[in-house]
Amino acid sequence: DPRAASRMAIVETVTNLAGAPIESIDRIKLSANWMAASGDPAEDADLFDAVEACAALCRELGLSIPVGKDSLSMRTVWQERIDGRLAETVIDKQVVAPTSLIVTGFAPVTDARRVLTPKLARGVDSVLILVDLGQGRQRLGGSALAQVTHQIGNEAPDLDDPALLARFFAAIQRLNGEGRLLAYHDRSDGGLFATVCEMAFAAHCGVAVNLDLLTIDPLTEDWGDYKIRPEQVSVQRNELTLKALFNEEAGAVVQVRSVDRDAVLGVLRESGLSKFSHVIGKPQAKDAIEFFRDAKLVYGGSRAVLQQAWSETSYKIAGLRDNPECAAQEFERIARADDPGLHLRLGFDSTDDVAAPFIASGARPRIAILREQGVNSQTEMAAAFDRAGFDAFDVHMTDLFEGRHKLADFRGLVACGGFSYGDVLGAGSGWAKSILFNGAMAEQFALFFGRPDTFTLGVCNGCQMMSQIKAIVPGAGHWPRFLRNRSEQYEARFSMVEVLESPSVLLAGMAGSRMPIAVAHGEGRADFDSGEQQRLAGPALRFVDNDGSVANDYPANPNGSPDGLTGFTSADGRATILMP
Structure with a gap:
């Protein structure tokens, strides 16, 4: 049904975005790939019908x-x-993809802090409510259940009432604005079963669901009549249960x-x-x-076992594409029921504004926010140092080459993250060579690093660059080189880190603190020539597991650096370098 497929592509985009605080539905804009x-x-007729249905629905919804x-x-x-025996036979063959619409939606968000996710809130007395936009029709055509049972189905899900x-x-926008919603997940592929499971997976908790209100057949007389034995209607009841769990109607x-x-x-x-909103269960x-x-259990399974089954396809693909040992470690981690998750444990008072006395005195040290072509985080870095009381300057390497800025005029230097020179010579290598292979530039940097009244920070790409010019950084001779991640993939995730006891002026008073930070790098694995070099490298930060132990396994240690x-x-x- 091309019309239904077209409408459902739009509907699922809208229900997917509904968890974000958006002023109104007409603020959503769509990108359509036909x-x-x-x-x-026949295909041209299907395309015409699909486009016509799409246009009509968008007009009605104001999209x-x-x-x-x-x-x-x-x-x-x-x-x-x-x-053949007498002659060669030529057969014309073709494979035609069905007409389909791929929709991407986007809209301005009024408050990013209020975006709802599928992650269930734990430790809260709560219930789960299903809002069924299919209005109880429970059509199974084209569903995942139909596919795995080698069927197509007769009737596909559709949006019968756009106003609904x-x-x-x-x-949903009103309830989110009032703070009454803790988690949200739209129903689509896999139906209610997949929706509830994914919410439990995100929170690493159990869920109990009651299907009674979803398995009532309004066209059938009361099956509880004393003349009807349960086994006489068991087939119908089981069919209704499958429909309730696996229909992919909107909701x-x-x-x-x-x-x-x-x-x-x-x-x-x-x-x-x-009429179509039901309290169906609660976390447990x-x-x-x-x-x-x-009142009987029709299906139950370990959350960890189900989550591993849900992840198995991705695990097998990763095992072939990436480092198989890393893929196995990530897959095995799913079964850990005692994982406390990401958390914050600070060894200092985060509300204490340590910069306030200096700002009040009028002191605003000049700091160079250094970047090269391909660096992309200089604005955020400048904002952070400005908030901390520094006078931040945007300094491009060409400013130093052409004399518009001199490092001698600054007290601080921050080399920012990104992809200088596209990392085509290795992460940070092109940037480092532009300094080392230019005599005047190498001297200017060496003089800055040698001044006792300066400090330097290198982050991500800036860290990779700094590690390659360590020869002109006093006391940095044992810093490591940074190589491709052990996972053989670009890593972008939240990871737990612990601040170590070190002389770093930027991490003073923070030793022992644990916190999740954003990680985004492809060449972040610290590599040492020997254990002695590692010991003398001046470690200041390390990845830790969620229980606080040193992270050696993936993904808690996302790049494979020794001892995290x-x-x-x-x-x-x-001088401090960080490889987030």
Whole structure:
């Protein structure tokens, strides 16, 4: 059904975005990628119907499609030759991709801090509410269940009432604005079963779901009549259970506090959604995902086992594509039920404004926020140092080459992160060579590093560059080189780090603190020539597991550095490099 497929592509985009605080549904803009094998009469008719349905729905919802693209040659044609007894036979063959619409949505967010995620809130007395935009139809055509049972199905999910979607979006925005929603996950691929499981996976907790309200057949007489034995209707009941769990109609599951349940249901009632909104379950302390019907367990399984099954395909792909040992370590980690997760444990008072006395005195040391072509985080770095009381200057390497700025005029120097020279010579190598192979520039940097009243920070690409000019940084001779990550992939994730005891002037008073930080690098593995070099390298920061132990395994140690080391300082603490 090309019309239904077109509408559902838009609907799923809207329900996916509904968890973000957006002023109104008409603020959403869509990008449409039409894919079809044009030229075939049947496919052209399907494309026409799909475009017409898309346009009609967008007009009704107030959505616009300012951008998009067409891929209208989705056909492969070839000839196959078969040798026969008398002559060779040539058979024309072709594979035609079905007409489809790929939609991407985007909208301005009013407050990024209020974006809802599928991660369930733990330790809160709460319930899960399903809002069913399919209005109980539970159509299974084209579903994951149909595919794994080698079927297509008769009737596919569709949006039968566009106004219902608009009211749903407005209701979710209102409830989010009132702070009544703890978690949100739209229902799509895999149906309710996948939706609930993914919410449990994100939180590493168990969930209990009651399917009674979703398995009522309004066209059937009461099966509880004393003349009807349970086994007589078991087939129908099991069929309704499968429909409830695996239909991929539009909708969402939200987590709300138990004390807010009635208020939330009241808002849904005002929006005309109460008939299809059901309290279906709640998180549980038991680390299992369980589904009940008629007070009996119809399916239950360990959350960890189910999550590993959910991740198995990705694990096998990663095992072939990436470092297989890293892939195995990440997969095995899923089964750890005692993982406390990312957390913050500071050894200092984060509310203490240590810069305030200096700012009050009028002192604003000049600091050079140094960048090269390809560096991309200088604005955020400048903002951080400006907030800390420094007078930050945007200094490009060409400013130093052409004399517009001199390092002698600054007290601080920060080499920022990014991809200088596209990392084509190795991460940070081109940047480092532009200094070392220019006599005047090498002398200017050496004089700056040698001044006792200066400090230097190198972050990410700046860290890689600094490690390659360590010969002119006093007390940095034992710093490591940085090589490709052990995982053989660019790593972008949150990782736990611990600040070590060191002379670093930038990390003073922070020793023992643990915190999650953003990691984004492809060549971050610290490499030493010997254990002695590692000992003398001035370690200042290391990756740790969520329990605080030294991170040696992936992904807690995202790059494979020995003992998780990811930050170093010079002997006097004036130069610090960090490899997040």
